[in-house]
Amino acid sequence: MTDEDRNEMVVTPWEVKGKVDYDRLIREFGTQPLTEELLKRIAKHTDGLQLQLARQVFFSHRDLDTVLDLYEKGTRFVLYTGRGPSGPVHLGHLVPWIFTRQLQDKFKTRLYFQMTDDEKFLVDDENQLADMTRFGYDNALDLIALGFKPEDTFIIYDTKDIDLLYDIALEVAKRITYSTARATFGFQDSTNLGWIFWPAVQAVPCFIHKKLTGENVPALIPAAIDQDPYWRVTRDIAQKLGYYKPAQIHGRLLPGLGGSGKMSASEPETSIFTTDTPEAVKRKIWNAFTGGKPTLAEQKKSGGDPDVCTIFQYFFYLFEEDDKKMTERARQCKSGEVMCGDCKKDLAERVNRFLADHQKKREKARDTVEKFHIKR
Numbered sequence: 001m002t003d004e005d006r007n008e009m010v011v012t013p014w015e016v017k018g019k020v021d022y023d024r025l026i027r028e029f030g031t032q033p034l035t036e037e038l039l040k041r042i043a044k045h046t047d048g049l050q051l052q053l054a055r056q057v058f059f060s061h062r063d064l065d066t067v068l069d070l071y072e073k074g075t076r077f078v079l080y081t082g083r084g085p086s087g088p089v090h091l092g093h094l095v096p097w098i099f100t101r102q103l104q105d106k107f108k109t110r111l112y113f114q115m116t117d118d119e120k121f122l123v124d125d126e127n128q129l130a131d132m133t134r135f136g137y138d139n140a141l142d143l144i145a146l147g148f149k150p151e152d153t154f155i156i157y158d159t160k161d162i163d164l165l166y167d168i169a170l171e172v173a174k175r176i177t178y179s180t181a182r183a184t185f186g187f188q189d190s191t192n193l194g195w196i197f198w199p200a201v202q203a204v205p206c207f208i209h210k211k212l213t214g215e216n217v218p219a220l221i222p223a224a225i226d227q228d229p230y231w232r233v234t235r236d237i238a239q240k241l242g243y244y245k246p247a248q249i250h251g252r253l254l255p256g257l258g259g260s261g262k263m264s265a266s267e268p269e270t271s272i273f274t275t276d277t278p279e280a281v282k283r284k285i286w287n288a289f290t291g292g293k294p295t296l297a298e299q300k301k302s303g304g305d306p307d308v309c310t311i312f313q314y315f316f317y318l319f320e321e322d323d324k325k326m327t328e329r330a331r332q333c334k335s336g337e338v339m340c341g342d343c344k345k346d347l348a349e350r351v352n353r354f355l356a357d358h359q360k361k362r363e364k365a366r367d368t369v370e371k372f373h374i375k376r
């Protein structure tokens with residue numbers, strides 16, 4: 001295998017590998033870039049642009065303009081996002097959830113949140129259903145810790161709530177052929193039958209609001225771009241079923257500390273989990289991939305490369321909100337004034353401060369988690 005093969009980009013809902021080229025994804029997936037004009041329109045409603053939009057952490061969309069047209073004429077929308085609970089939550093998962101929380105706050109909309117224990121059971125031979133279900137309840141604590149409110153946040157636990165989802169899943173599944181599903185998801189002869197049906201289940205929360213309230217409104221889905229194939233098939237059939245096409249706003253994937261792909265629970269040393277101890281956080285950050293030079297002397301002389309540095313990305317995505325400080329950090333890195341150890345120490349402190357607070361809120365969430373379970 002050459003280096004190039006190893007680095008080859010793969011982005012599917014179940015696998016992200018190599019260096020992700022986001023412009024290429026916009027082209028290949030056929031999504032729209034978030035233009036300046038659209039950003040301005042959003043900013044009007046959110047009084048100022050959120051950091052994640054200003055920094056293009058969310059960078060692409062489908063039909064966001066249509067949703068805003070409707071909204072400006074008085075038709076609300078609902079938000080929908082979710083989580084495949086195959087392990088503990090890490091910082092990468094929090095990126096779209098924090099963004100969703102801010103959108104919800106500004107637009108005063110309901111959120112449907114899907115915990116796909118069924119999906120995670122089906123797509124990996126090793127995964128046991130009971131474990132995935134248990135992770136679902138555990139992961140909900142992280143969501144709630146971010147400040148969501150039970151009045152307008154409805155968590156769907158797939159295996160528990162399947163009675164609520166099943167009729168809509170059938171309507172969806174009946175209208176998607178195997179050949180479309182195979183082309184969209186890359187199914188093989190060896191793919192199990194449950195997995196082949198499963199995308200119909202992820203489509204359901206796009207439409208469930210009407211069943212619960214009688215109100216037909218579009219869903220806007222903030223999610224990392226690897227989920228896009230699901231929405232492609234869902235959008236094709238939405239109008240046939242009498243619903244709006246679901247709209248999306250696509251985010252980038254927070255890279256693992258190892259430097260490529262996305263942060264992934266299957267590589268625990270390159271992922272920071274929300275339940276990690278301060279020592280574990282320090283150790284993982286200490287071992288992270290950076291843009292540093294092999295020796296201190298070399299780095300002092302010719303500087304580092306913030307563009308490839310994972311530490312830098314963590315500041316950018318989550319831990320340094322001040323643009324001026326971001327620019328200054330990059331300058332000091334390139335000029336050889338700060339060394340990787342300095343940045344790592346700063347980041348570990350920030351992450352541990354954040355986690356100390358998050359972990360408290362996460363424990364508190366145990367008292368309220370039931371209130372978030374979807375109300376019928």
Ligand code: TRP
Nearest residue numbers: 080081082083084114116223227
């Ligand atoms: N398939 C997603 C995952 O594996 C979970 C999910 C379900 C989701 N519905 C969603 C993610 C809607 C984003 C938006 O993580």
